[in-house]
Every structure is written in C-alpha cells, then in structure tokens.
Amino acid sequence: MRQTVHTIIPNLLEKHYQSLLDGWLACQKREGVVSSQITEEQLADQSHRFLVELRQGAAAGHFDDLSGPEWDSTRSLLDAVATERAVQGFSPSETATFVFSLKEPLFTLLREEIADVDTLARETWAASLLIDKLGMHTVEVYQKGREDVIRRQQEELLELSTPVIQLWDSVLALPLIGTLDSARTQTVMESLLERIVAFGAEVAIIDITGVPTVDTLVAQHLIKTVSAARLMGADCIISGIRPQIAQTIVHLGLELDVVSKATMADAFALALRRTGKAVLDRVKPQENGE
Amino acid sequence: MAGEIPILQIGDCLLVSIQVDMHDRLAMALQDDLTVRIVSSRARGVMIDISALEIVDSFIGRMLNNIAGMSRVLDAVTVVVGMRPAVAITLVELGLTLTGVRTALNVDKGLAMIRRIIDGDGNERARRG
Secondary structure, eight states, X not given: OOOOOOOSHHHHHHHTHHHHHHHHHHHHHHTTOOBTTBOHHHHHHHHHHXXXXXXXXXXXXXXXXXXXXXXXXXXXXXXXXXXXXXHHTXXXXXXXXXXHTTHHHHHHHHHHHXXXXXXXXXXXXXXXXXXXXXXXXXXXXXXXXXXXXXXXXXXXXXXXXXXXXXXXXXXXXEEEESOOOHHHHHHHHHHHHHHHHHHTOSEEEEEEEEOOOOOHHHXXXXXHHHHHHHHTTOEEEEEOOOXXXXXXXXXXXXOOOSEEOXXXXXXXXXXXXXXXOOOOOSSOOGGGOO | OOOSSOEEEETTEEEEEOOXXXXXXXXXXXXXHHHHHXXXXXXXXXXXXOTTOSOOOHHHHHHHHHHHHHHHHTTOEEEEEOOOHHHHHHHHHHTOOOTTSEEXXXXXXXXXXXXXXXXXXXXXXXXXX
C-alpha cells in the first residue's frame, strides 16, 4: 500500500543540503570508500547527484514504496552507480556503504532540528526506512551486475577455449584445452562445423594435447564431433595422444574409429598428403645425390 | 507415376537435389527412378544434395543408406553433399552417423570425390587387367 508520510525530511534536505553533503562525504571517507578504484571528485559528484535526486524523490512523500515514478531518476542513478561499482570490482559492503553511510549525517541533522522526542522518533523511522530501501535496491542491482560479469566471462571462456585454426587451404586444426563436457562439446562441434563450411575444409585435426584425461565420456564426445564433421564431408584426424592417454584408451576398451597420430606435425603431414599437397626440401642434400 | 524429385545428369554422374519434405511414397518413387536412371545412363556416381533440408530424421537417414546400397550393387558411388551443421549435430545426437554413406561439403567437392574414386577404381582395374 502506498501512503503519503508527512515528514520534514524533504525540507531538511532542501535547507541543509551542503552540510549534509559534507557530513556524508566525510563519513564515506572514514569508511574507506575512497580508494584506488574511485577518486574523491568522482565520489563527491556521485554523492551530490544522489542527494539532488533524493530531494526530488522525497518531496512526494512515498517513503515505503520506491517503485513509483517519482523515484525513477533516483533509482536510475543508483542503478548506474551500483553497476559501475560491480564492474570496477567493489565489494558488496563497499557498494552498500555508499547509501547506508548517509544515515549518520541525516540522523544527526534530525536530532539537531527536532526537539520533540515523539516527532524525532517518527522522522528517524521514516528516514531509516527510506535509506534501507535505497540500500537494498543498490545491493540488488550490484548483485545483478556481478552476475552479468560472471556470465559474460563464462561465455568468453567458452569461446576462447574453442578456437578453430586454418592450417592450410582445406585443413583446419582444433586444439582442445581442458576437460570436454557436454556443453563444451556442443560449442566445439558448432564452431568446427561452421568453420568447415566457411573454409571449405576437407580435413580437420583435433588436437587433444591439452585434454588432461580421456575417459569413456570424453571419448564419446570426441566420437560425436568426428561423426558430425564426417557428415559434413570432412575427415578428422585426432592428434596429441600422450602415452598415458594411449594406455587409458586401450585399458578402457575405447574404440575411437578414427585415424590418430601422436603429434600435430604427423597429423598435419597426413592431412597435406590427403589433400594432395606435399612439403619438399628446397635444396636436396648433396650427400644424397644420385 | 514419375517422381517429383528431378534427377540431373552431369557426365557419368547423377545429381539428385532434395528440396521438399520426403515421405514414404516420394522416397519409394525416388529409389525407383534413380535405379532405373543408373542403369539406363550407365552412371558411375550419384550425388544427393540435401543442402535445402533443415530436418533429416531417421527415415531420410535410412533412405540415404538404401540408395547408397542400391547404387553400390549397380557399381555407382553415392556421395551425400551439403549437409547443414545443425543437421549434422542432430543426426549425431540421434546416433545416426550414416556409416554406409560417403559425404562431401558441397556439390563441387562431391563431384571431385566421385571423380577420384572412379579414376582410382579404373586404375586398379587396369592394373589388375
């Protein structure tokens, strides 16, 4: 329920704007918010803009519900501050302190201005309610910002970890680093198939030097990738099989059903041979001469 | 009844481009037409272009396998060309890897593949002969 609270807080904000801002800034500085991530000027500017918005929002007197249109600009300012801080790497409490540290100067101001105990209690309650709401909103936005950062990084990691490289005209290489789970297999497969189409590739070399272990699941994912590439008309060669991996594959009784080579160099040589290319020495060694 | 899927002849190769949804009758008609054409034109290669297909299910997969088998009996090589990446992924997820069928990226590469196989085959025969 939205209800209008009769309070002198908007008037106080209007009248004691400068002292409140100074008090707030001092408070924030004491809390250690000013650090390498944000300069004093930036902080002063943010605080100043926030107080101006707060004054406008509070004038309507809806302290218990911040979703109204009169709080729009206040909220959007807080959104901007919180998102910025999330990206800059502030901690949650540092971000929340931005709003909560306003309590001290505001309460001090109320105590100075109001003599009557009952009124003081009521005004303090209203102010506390308002700042709590604003603080909560800030933390929520901050949290969302952090989650966005994490999600983006996850996506970037997934992209980064599946590069498809063109080695020669119709030869692609796919160096796999890290464990192959279902989600990665999906991205690996998609990017490989897209590149096969884009480059008109006939041979794809899947290098598993960077895959720490090969178990039945990883092998199955490899087989899937190889089969999909084959359906697109590209042959696969698996390279970078380390001695331990070779042993594991045999011990587990896995059947990869695809040409495999120990090193990428061997695989590349085979790929060139299959596509009808050859690498020759430019000058034949003399001692070998006929 | 004549099939609705046209069969084009390029030299000693036949090109079938599947552009419409396949159903039982159409598949049967295609197999009839194709076998007749392989015999009458003495074709050595069959190319099936499925680049227009967005969905390839087990039915079409089996049809492709069947055509490859029939062509083999008639001494012609079958190459399926132009499969889309999404289709390839779906087929693999379904466990349909079309093991009996050769594949190529596009018509161009498919034609080259058929040439290579036929020529290689010819050389071998010549050597044996």
